[in-house]
Amino acid sequence: MKKVIAVSAGHLKTKKGSNPIRNHIRYLNYGLLGLATILRHHGNIDITVFQADNCTVNDIFGVIEQSGINIHNDCECFLLSIPSYYSITWCIQFCKIAKQEYGKTIIVGGRWVVDNHVEWIRDKLKYADIIIEGFGERKLAAYFSFPGWELIPDGSKKCFDWLDYELLYDYEKYQPCIEISRGCGAGCQFCADKNTMRLSNKPIEIIINELNNLDQVFGDYSVYFEAPHFIFEKQWIAQLCKSILSRETAFKWRCTSRVETVPIKMLPLMKDAGLKILDIGLESASKQQLLNMHKTGNPEHYLEKAEELLIACRQNNIWVKFNLLLYAGETHATVDETTLWLVNHRDLIKDISVGSLVYYYNMDSLSDLLSLGATIPDEGQITNTGYIDLNLSPEIDSEEAKRISVMMPKFIATQKDFYDVKAISYFERGYSYSDYLKDLARCDPSELPFTIAKDPVDNDCVTDGNKKKTR
């Protein structure tokens, strides 16, 4: 059998725009790499994964050929993974070339985009042969029908056991991750995972095997423990930390969770075991907006817990990065309320990332958003792109929301904070602080989500989280 070429789609437009620094961010599409690992190791299928990242469609075909694959002669079929609606335009061009120039079969998947709107995708991607909804593990195994394919479990029941990084072209540039669980079901109104079933955390022995593999493949690395909502099951965490501490190699790790979920008493143990960054979905510090998002039923208590977490993380030299969302019904007053809370806690917060509400085709709550005051700027946008950049309220339209998203982090983070937070798990491996400063000099400061300040005196790559910020 010839080679299967798996491609993670790139973006012609990204949600956060592009600049010389963002071009060094490499989001690993671990969903696609996990599928490739199964096909290779259970199905004995020859497969290579290419991440398009910021490449144009023509460039990615060039990269594939440069890797030594003759697409005409060697390629059995393409698997195309669509990580987000922002990739659709790129995918349209990709499918056209893959079919018209190379005449290959194209199988498309990526549940956040494909699910529930197959007809729409089919209409957009006219040259695609097969579109697969949902988790791909079992459906692709059935398609290739290798011996024993029936034993591959459905992705709603099991995480990946491991990721074979060597199947990914140029894998040395990517920072590794380990999938811990899937799904969430916590009900936040804006989230695609609000009603999904959460799988319990993966057994620790499997994680340790994956770490042993990372030692072999990468040597020196940090890890994202991936889960839409990392749950700190106490016994599981205690066992994980104990197992990490008994290993010879140390590494830094991060994960995404909620303010109320982190067991504060366990932070010293987790710090010793390498926890360096907590990505926390704070979303807002406006009490009304927290209620509107269904983030909490008790915003006062929620914000107290957030403060308690910040203080405990500071004591343990763990950085907190908050994710914030400008939501339907947002006004200048609610933005000010959030900004004031953040500024009051500025010395405890390493960085924030602010997004503005986008309505995606497969969300179900447009009427709720409209009832909170949001409006649709361009009725045609959804059928063209699959998403809508909403006006959040009569006061804050989509453009103003984008402006606030860039401005708000400037109150909190400096260029060093931004680098430190992205250096673990996001920037391509080997992207040094001095390379970053050179790229920074080519950026428009007004478009950067941080202020440019004098660097701390001990100008190493990872600053001490206990220090006060210099600005």
Ligand code: B12
């Ligand atoms: C972890 C995560 C990330 C991680 C990792 C991304 C990744 N590729 O997995 C990071 C931080 C990098 C990330 C970044 C972004 N993300 Co994100 N992310 C998530 C999150 C929390 C979980 C994703 C997940 O479950 N992965 C686990 C794997 C196993 O699932 P999977 O990737 O879907 O893969 C399975 C199937 O889709 C399918 N499949 C995938 N590819 C293929 C290919 C074929 C051929 C087949 C048959 C099947 C198939 O099989 C896979 C295995 O079962 C979700 C949901 C949430 N709660 O917020 C948002 C989410 C997916 N992200 C979202 C967005 C918008 C983004 C960004 C565009 C944000 C930005 N920065 O601008 C970027 C785009 C990144 C990129 N280029 O890939 C949106 C997508 C919205 C949409 N419908 O377009 C979501 C839904 C969040 C939301 N708004 O609700 N994200």
Ligand code: SF4
């Ligand atoms: S806690 Fe996070 S993953 Fe879960 S529903 Fe809310 S935003 Fe989504």
